[in-house]
Amino acid sequence: METPGRPRKIIHVDMDAFYASVEQRDNPELRGLPIAVGHGEARGVVAAASYEARKFGVHSAMPSVTAKRKCPELIFVRPRFGAYQAVSQQIHAIFAEYTPLIEPLSLDEAYLDVTENLKGIGVATEIAEEIRGKIKARTGLTASAGVSYNKFLAKMASDQRKPDGLFVITPKNGPAFVEALPVKKFHGVGPATAERMHRLGIETGGDLKACDLAFLQQHFGKSGPYFYWIARGVDERRVKPDRVRKSIGAEDTFSADIHDFETARSGLQPLIEKVWRYCEVNRIQAKTVTLKVKWGDFTQITRSKTVTAPIASAGELADVAMLLLSPLFPVAKGIRLLGMSLSSLDSASIEDKHQLAFAL
Incomplete structure (x- = not known):
């Protein structure tokens, strides 16, 4: 339990060039070379x-x-999200050896409260x-860490x-560090x-x-108080191990x-398979499916459907996705990008998902 008036001890761990580093670790021929994880096609995007x-x-x-224009020798490597997920689980297992207060931000970074560890x-x-x-010994990868008294x-x-x-910001030098830091x-x-x-x-x-x-x-609305306090080195947000994402998604x-x-x-x-795999690994259930469509002229639309019971399988998710996709055809203009996301998220076991679906 946190002692009143006692500074907290917060660590932020961030893996270095995570996706790219995993690829270089697993393929020695890529080590020391400029690589990008992503699709190298004309309309691809660099993931890492x-x-x-x-x-x-x-x-x-x-x-x-x-x-490619900036780095003509750049090597593109297609992403392997299953591999990144597996390494992420190894890393989080290390975190759990020290504290249960772990707030993941993504596969490759997290906050840890080690005030009591x-x-x-x-x-x-x-x-x-x-x-x-x-992390270095078990995964062969490097991580950077920040230590301070708030997130x-x-x-x-x-x-x-x-x-x-590794860099440390103490309560004594925190305010001065913030004052000198560019806001960007x-x-x-x-x-x-x-x-x-x-x-x-x-x-x-x-x-x-x-x-x-x-x-x-006046100028930044609800973010105003946040900016006011962090400018003074003050951040009272707690590390939340039960942090639930509002949505998960993928696009191409x-x-x-x-x-x-x-x-x-x-x-x-x-995209359906990727999103569903994330749900299974993280034991997440969802009720709202959203389809994102970007047309060839860069305009975009979204279509959503909320079902009564949590989606119970990849097949069920595909069925809902097709209900959203099919009314768009025939299309008046080409589709440049498709995206799929889930919201109305909650935690539950896969078995629970099936029971809830059949119960209704």
């Missing part, structure tokens, strides 16, 4: 880039053609070093010495918000700290626009 590729300015979410280690930095060492600063710290680094590097400040802050003359944490709460609420951009139903159905099937 190795540090060798990042030196050329290649980064995740970049169009494949842009990445299972090994009785009093220094959070020592725990972070042990965890990084075990925001732990997240900021983990970026300071990547790759394969703040976790929670995206490019659009950073640009808005720039127009208001806010370039650093110090500039943000100089703004009063009313001003920040096709090498050529799709015009017929059968091709669209074939293109949607791998």
